[in-house]
Amino acid sequence: IAMNVYKQVGGAQSIDIRGAKGSNAISINGTYDPTDEVCNDMPVYQKRGDPNKWMEYFTQSKKWYIKATTDRGKARGWLRLTADPAVTPEKCDGNCEVWDGSKWTSQPTVNIVTAKQRHEDDLKHGSLRRIRATPVRITGATGPSGPSINGIYEPTEECCGGWPVYRKKDDPEKWLEYNVASQEWFVKPTTDRGKPEGWLCIASDPPTRPELTKGTCDVWDGERWIAQNTVVIKPLPGYFRGMTEVQIFCTEEIKKSHEKLTNTLNKAIKILQASIPPEKIAEGTMQLAAMNSDYDRQLQILRKKRD
Secondary structure: OOOOOOOEEOOEEOEEEEOOOOOOHHHHOEEEEEEEEEEOOEEEEEEOOOOOEEEEEEOOOOEEEEEEHHHOOOOOOOEEEEOOOOOOHHHOOOOEEEEOOOOEEEOOOOEEEEHHHHHHHHHHHHHHHHHHOOOEEEEOOOOOOHHHHOEEEEEEEEEEOOEEEEEEOOOOOEEEEEEOOOOEEEEEEHHHOOOOOOOEEEEOOOOOOHHHOOOOEEEEOOOOEEEOOOOEEEEOOOOOOOHHHHHHHHHHHHHHHHHHHHHHHHHHHHHHHHHOOHHHHHHHHHHHHHHHHHHHHHHHHHHHHHO
């Protein structure tokens, strides 16, 4: 999706909306360009790449609305944003609400900025995330889409929505790409790039790297999306992107060894406990627990630094 195109009409600029959640998220999230039209003395915006979605201001309610073409001229839609006094959407600090199908719900996660600012932010975050990105292996996908999904994906120099784009090894027409509108990672063919479509989608809210994502994974079976909890995304073994990754690997291995040692000692203590003073057993148990807790603390610090 081209984010480096900025339109300005009568002082109004292209804006970018992210963070809407729920069933209407895809309809709401995206880039909106100002048109030559006005509604209640404010510019009318049209969604980029989806000409049937609009953003209009209504004086009576003092709100902006994102809506379908069929709702134009009406105070209704999928999103409403309070603007009192009337200002362009990126300058609003009023309450933002999203229609969930039965009622309006407040969603402070919605973020609106100019498209130019979003592009600059994505470049900055994307460059940092590219440095940390590692090749990943996807396994466990079944059904007709399984062969297209399973395999190794390597980070490229491209970014989409501030996240690295991955390309399938030995199959350059298949990609792993983040979609900001739906807040999901998709495995897809080249023809579906920039769209919330493909063979696999995995929820990533809040967004994170594909191997760290804990969201629900769905696979397209040719007719519908099917949940598949057998799908696993892991970093390629033996590949380290930086010293922090090396430190995490070493600490995890030390922790595993120490846990094995702890289990062995506990078994030995049970056998020999009759000849060991109880206070010595308690002291040793506390020391082992403290060491295990220390490794857990180190891993938390390193993982936070990595992420």
